Amino acid sequence: MNLSTLATAARTARKSRRAIAELLAPLDQLAADSPNLVANHEARFDAHGGSYELPRYLFVGPRGGDTPIRVGLFAGIHGDEPEGVHALVQFIRLLETRPELAAGYYLSFYPVCNPSGFEDNTRTSRAGKDLNREFWRSSAEPEVRLLEAELRSRQFQGLISLHTDDTSEGFYGYAHGATLAKHLIEPALAAAENYLPRNGLPVIDGFAARRGIICDGYAGILTAPPQLRPRPFEIILETPAGPPAYLKELAFVAALQTILAEYRKFIAYAPNL
Numbered sequence: 001m002n003l004s005t006l007a008t009a010a011r012t013a014r015k016s017r018r019a020i021a022e023l024l025a026p027l028d029q030l031a032a033d034s035p036n037l038v039a040n041h042e043a044r045f046d047a048h049g050g051s052y053e054l055p056r057y058l059f060v061g062p063r064g065g066d067t068p069i070r071v072g073l074f075a076g077i078h079g080d081e082p083e084g085v086h087a088l089v090q091f092i093r094l095l096e097t098r099p100e101l102a103a104g105y106y107l108s109f110y111p112v113c114n115p116s117g118f119e120d121n122t123r124t125s126r127a128g129k130d131l132n133r134e135f136w137r138s139s140a141e142p143e144v145r146l147l148e149a150e151l152r153s154r155q156f157q158g159l160i161s162l163h164t165d166d167t168s169e170g171f172y173g174y175a176h177g178a179t180l181a182k183h184l185i186e187p188a189l190a191a192a193e194n195y196l197p198r199n200g201l202p203v204i205d206g207f208a209a210r211r212g213i214i215c216d217g218y219a220g221i222l223t224a225p226p227q228l229r230p231r232p233f234e235i236i237l238e239t240p241a242g243p244p245a246y247l248k249e250l251a252f253v254a255a256l257q258t259i260l261a262e263y264r265k266f267i268a269y270a271p272n273l
């Protein structure tokens with residue numbers, strides 16, 4: 001290949017990459033004027049011959065009485081699953097118009113956990129790693145190390161991750177961590193069912209499932225620090241890949257809204273139990 005061919009190839013590669021800045025521009029615009037939303041572009045890492053950012057947004061809901069409830073929301077750890085990424089952007093926009101939905105919460109958003117994979121539209125990072133099998137295993141992957149540092153310092157009471165399953169016809173999820181997760185995910189799946197069918201199969205993704213809920217899971221996934229006590233609730237939501245984008249986003253957003261509402265109820269009752 002001569003130099004000009006190389007230059008053309010590089011340009012084509014750049015063009016075919018999905019733009020993260022464009023995706024996040026509306027959020028940054030919102031954050032500039034919002035009393036609730038903070039954009040944080042300080043988390044950076046070097047990899048794949050370039051400098052990358054792990055975009056973070058913080059949404060501080062109106063005061064709910066006690067200490068704010070810290071929840072982390074994650075999407076795009078698999079770079080070829082844009083549904084969750086777009087859903088988090090939509091959810092933040094919704095919160096901006098209706099902040100009361102986040103009353104009592106301190107929400108940390110990580111909409112693009114695998115930036116190079118998102119750009120390339122690949123499941124793995126540009127290093128060829130499935131980042132969602134690398135957590136708490138002394139991984140050398142910079143994305144994982146950065147996210148682990150966030151998970152250690154924030155000590156979330158709840159974690160919600162969004163994924164896409166192109167082998168599933170319906171919406172489903174994983175409930176991990178605190179036993180409570182099972183009670184939060186059921187109404188979340190019910191809310192998503194307004195837009196997408198639930199996957200009711202007895203086995204999903206190789207795991208035993210009941211009404212679209214799996215309690216088992218893969219090792220090495222994005223999860224709270226293993227030593228953290230009490231265990232936070234951890235919910236992974238999986239949309240089928242097939243339906244139109246707007247339905248997938250609506251289903252995710254409905255599920256997220258429901259989890260926040262249900263957990264707030266739980267926290268309010270807990271002292272009386």
Ligand SMILES: [Zn+2]
Nearest residue numbers: 078081163164
């Ligand atoms: Zn995934």
